[in-house]
Amino acid sequence: MGDEVLALSHLEKAGQSITTGHDEELLWNLEMITTSRANQANELTDRHIERAKSIADENFGGGLIDPSSQGIGEYVGHFHDRTMLEIYRTLRALEVKNNSRAQATLTELKFKRQEAEEINRKRIIDIESKAREKNELKYGEFLESGEIDQNELVKQEVASKYREFYNPMGDYLRLVLTNRGGEQFDFGTTKENLTRTIGEKATFLEHEEKISSTDSNSTTYVFMETGSAPYRIERKYRIPLTLFYDGTPPGGVLYVPFSLPQLNYRDDYDPSFTLLAGSISKKMEVLTDMDSVVSAEFKAKLPGEIAKALIQTVLALASQVAIEQATKDEQQENIGVYIFTTVAKVAAAEAFTQADDRSWYSLPKQILVQKIPTPSDGKLSVRAGSTAETSIGVNPNIQTNIVYLKSIRRGNPIKILSSFGFAQGLADYNYLQNLKIFASHH
DSSP states (O other): OOHHHHHHHHHHHHHHOOOOTTTTTTHHHHHHHHHHHHOOOOOHHHHEEEEHHHHHHHHOOOOOOTTTSOOOOOOOOOOOHHHHHHHHHHHHHHHHOOHHHHHHHHHHHOOOOOOOHHHHHHHHHHHHHHHHHHHGOOOOHHHHHSOOOOTSSOOOOHHSSSSTTTTHHHHHHHHHHHHHOOOOOSSSOOHHHHHHHHTTTTTGGTOOOOOOOOOOOOOEEEEEEEOOOEEEEEEEEEGGGGTTTTSSOOGOOEEEEEEEEEEEEOSOOOOOOEEEEEEEEOOOEEEEEEHHHHHHHHHHHHHHHHHHHHHHHHHHHHHHHHHHHHHHEEEEEEEEHHHHHHHHHHHHHHHHOOOOOOOOOSSEEEEEEEEEEOTTTTTEEEEEEHHHHHHEOOTTTTTEEEEEEESSTSSSSOEEEEEEOEEEEEEEEHHHHHHHHHHHHO
């Protein structure tokens, strides 16, 4: 509903049952990061960022649910969760002028994407090979049967906008900091690479070049989070057992429940914002479409999810046969018992075929950006079609200002989450400070 104060209150209350090692510990900390940040509770945000980072580091690479387990396993975050965690760590580091942490965080973003691709590829190969090993699954035939239409689970067009496991915001932050803060942030990010991802029409990428130490022109970058990203719901299927069995299926049950996650997209957001400074008016543009980020990863992982659910179906069938054997005599004597056990068999199957539908609900739908020459009086404003104008004040005497805004729901006021700036030579200054510290210890 856009009530960030009440949301934080509810989340904190829910967290009373989240102890160390809880299945949803990481997810809860991620929700607390975005919600406390929406409330500008920086100390609380930092506490949950550090805890989430610790959990993600401990568990990175443990994503797919163990198909031999009835439970849904420990939630260790989808990769887009960990990407946004690093981006929020970067922003907080810049806000408190901890440039070495910002650099380290952006470095992690650079190399973890490749790691995520490799881990996901290995997971899918492993889980699909397990599915193919079980002849009774008829895995290939099942995929070709058309029982599962992947277009119903994820919007394919949205998913194809970005590469898998990629969020352009990290690269854009790195590019801006490299051009305006110094060489230390340069890890091969180029404007050309970003243009290929974001599109030729992105005016905020135009004239994004390194500034010289003698350049006194001030520029203000405005970022805006708007709306909420898609979340996972459970999509239930009834798969006919005749796909797997010739003749009568075991246990007298003609179908088995089959569950997969499905992305549910949201549209209760403002898509259009205008940045104003004196006589200059510029529309904010999409830097990161989180619908596409989440969808691309979801699509990449879907083959593994289908294979996993199919293996769980085998476990469900095994439980049905076991119940059938245990109640054989009673079925012959009592039709009531027979009906009861048939229901019990389906219930047992349901227990084995749950899709993990946990999601980070407060993740934004889009992150917009625009840059504008800083006006001499430092006064800017931003407006959306459904909200009043929000005034922003920045320092006109420094070369780079960054403002971070949030619009939670259509019609809600735009919130200023942070405003900070730096002069050219940000990284060089930080490097010299590190040398001083190093020298003092030796």
